[in-house]
Amino acid sequence: MTLTNNELTYLKNKIDRIITSTELQIINAEWSEHCSYKSSKNHLQALRNCNNTTMTGHDSGVIKIDDDYVITLHIESHNHPSAIEPFGGSATGIGGVVRDILSSGTRPIALLNGLRFGDVNNANTKWIFKNVVNGVGSYGNCIGVPNVGGELEFNSCYNDYALVDVMCIGFGKQKSLIHNRANKNDLVILLGNFTGRDGVGGSQFASDSLKSNDIVSAIQIPNPFIKKLIIETILELIHHNCIKAMKDLGGGGLSCAISEIADSLSVGITIDINKIHTKQTMIPEEIITSESQERMLLIIDKNNLKKVNQICTKFDIPYSIIGTVTDNNMFKVTNNNKTLASLPIDLVVHPPLLHRNSSVPHYIHELKNEKKYNPNNNLTEILIQMITHPNLANKNWIYGQYDQEVGIRTVIKPGYDAAVLRLDNKKYLAVSMDGNPKHCYVNPYFGAIGCFDEACRNIICTGATPIGMVDHLQFGNPENPEVFWSFLQSVYGIKDYSQEFNIPCIGGKVSFYNETRHGQIKPSPVIGVIGIIDHEPFHEQQICDGDNLIMIGYTKDELGGSEYFYQIFDSYSGKCPQVKFQTSKQHMNIVLTLLKNKLIKSITDCSKGGLAFAIAKLCMMNQIGCIVNLNLIPHSKLNNDKLLFSESHSRFILAVSNHNLDQTISILNSQCILFNIIGKFNSNNLIFKQNNLHVINLNIKTLHNKWMTSINKMMSNGK
């Protein structure tokens, strides 16, 4: 039981009679932080902005992309379960987010996953990492939804823990969207898996700190095979117009699904617990809060029952008619004729919201002043070290285990800035997911803005225009005012960026209590952005000898929370990179113009690892060397190490042929863009030189080999 004394008193005053144990379990589930957002709800209102392309009232965000088609988008995490049972925890995370997309009435077409784990050298980290990847892969592969992108980061703040963020994209016709309406006497159907004791109390489990003696029964069990059949069953039911309203069963199980769907439809629902198909003999309190996976709640017209039965029989999917829609706005649970619970829907879904205190964390001031450090002058060695660190190393070990191609939509495959999927209406969809807890630790406001900007830059590099975003705000214990301050700062950052760039925030999640016995995690907002390409997506061309390297943007002394400081000096101190809105917009627009005019051979943005990593990546992916003149890079008088590894925003690296150079320069000049031609591609070595001194000199083939095999080596050493 996680209800506080205040909440119990509030409840008693509202009900004014003896509360039954079933009622108490319903309230306990729905009033958990996980389901009710009682700490964050007040602050999230500002975030949800809409425009004329967005549609509300669905479990996932919905965006119209033309007169006929919509994209749906949702993001979730499954952190607590993945820390304890990484395979099942990550797999059921995918299962949950896929159900949200399905609930809107669209087919899931792609998945992305953002994974964060503890210290790389920790054996437990490797065990969690390996099994999370395995869980994500096995679930997505089996249901036939490709995993097309994501990110990976290791940081000691996640020791013995994991952040498993999954984003799902759906695609469908606007006319097939579930309208979500209901009338009195409509039937309430529970479809899918049998309800069992697995996952009882999962939402309360996720609304508390992770302790060593946590009960494993709170972890759900994945079954992707049943999920695949449910996807096909639901889509066929939609095709036959059988579903009036729909909700998936996730956190809080039936308690939350029923109360929330009744609330959104402004109706009441009465269910008979005895009608539910269960795995084992269970008491009503267990049935009503079980989080058994692969279940959907449907509201149908009585006249459609025959068709529903026919389609469920075809796919061999069990279902029960568990109750009916009423007009009294009550959530009623009976066992045959005995009433077990009778609660006003309004009370169940609207717990007293909490006012959390916030205060600026002490560490913030300490980090503002950069710690003195002794730079290592062997920058060649440093670059190798950084590139082979799994935070920057090539991620093929992960996505090689994911089916990236099923559905035959994946035009730009994993490994580039953003993935691109083709749609049935001749348009293309670009997707990216970005987080940066190190930046957010130093400055949660600008850190969150930076994640948003990076996701947009990645989208821009494919030639797409951002059209919508989802956020996932993951923080420690909200009862801690310093944690809550960071949360609020991130919300403000995302809100400001979203408004300034007119990118609607169409959905999101908040996950608190991400803390272990080692303490709070770093503030970890993750941003997912989608963009649309009306014509052909940008395809990179092979860079050749003599092609030019152009850098757009200004490099500043912004190394607070950088990969360089973290990896080499174990430090976070310094200034967090800040996005200048005007500059960012201007640079994104000019990149789109250059791409539209087909002037660029290859492009990437500068983010983690700074310009040194961005240029090295371009060279490695093209198997070609480059001579870069540090004197030519626009910067604010930085030492070489800072110049190479600063993570200032709004910077792009472009490869341009001699043939297109003049036109490129004239377009850049016409818009007064800060840029320079900083190098030339040739031969086999990546050389950064200052005056005539080689600051870095590396053979690209050797570097490429190290970059590609680093994670593989790390994982084969510790099984």
Place this chain on the structure above:
Amino acid sequence: MNVGIVVFPGSNCDRDVKHVLDKTLNTNSKFYWHTKRIPNNIDVIIIPGGFTYGDYLRPGIIASHSPIMKHIQKLAQQKIPILGICNGFQILVESNLLPGTLLKNTSLNFMCQWINIKVTNTKTPFTTKLQLQQKIPIPIANGEGRYYADKKTLTSLQKNNQIVFRYENNINNSTYNIAGICNKDMNVVGMMPHPERASESEINPIDNKPSLLIFKSILKQFTIEN
């Protein structure tokens, strides 16, 4: 021409195969849910990839006991061209329509990557438009894709020209780098790589033409006959 795509619970490449057949080659292929009967005038059968019955017990084994497979065995005897892709190949092997077996990859992981295969038999209905040793860039996506045959079976496969595709490089320790085989009559072909994922230029980063020829080969025969 009647092309049938067999759909089991858990098949997940059925719609992809139909897309390539219908949109790229202008056929009018039909899905056959595993409880339905395939009509006797069927011209070509394709068993697509996926995770039939969740790969429970082992990939393909449960689907191979489905009544529709009994019928497909009969159609195979009547020399109807049948192509099994990925899980479809596993089903054909479990149904004893093709020899050998498919084992877990030596990495013990699911493997999804673009590789090259080479054509080693151009006499099957699915390879007539290809040339011997022609290279096909194509993706694999499987957890149990390591073809294994004992020495006797391998000798017989070689003797009867039943090896249809071989991996250019040793990617998963398959026996003799085998990526696809056929039966003695050469009308039943199974392959682990996914031609439906490599047949359009938009999603194939290298060259889509060779893969498309696998599907075009069947069309060619029937156009001539018709």
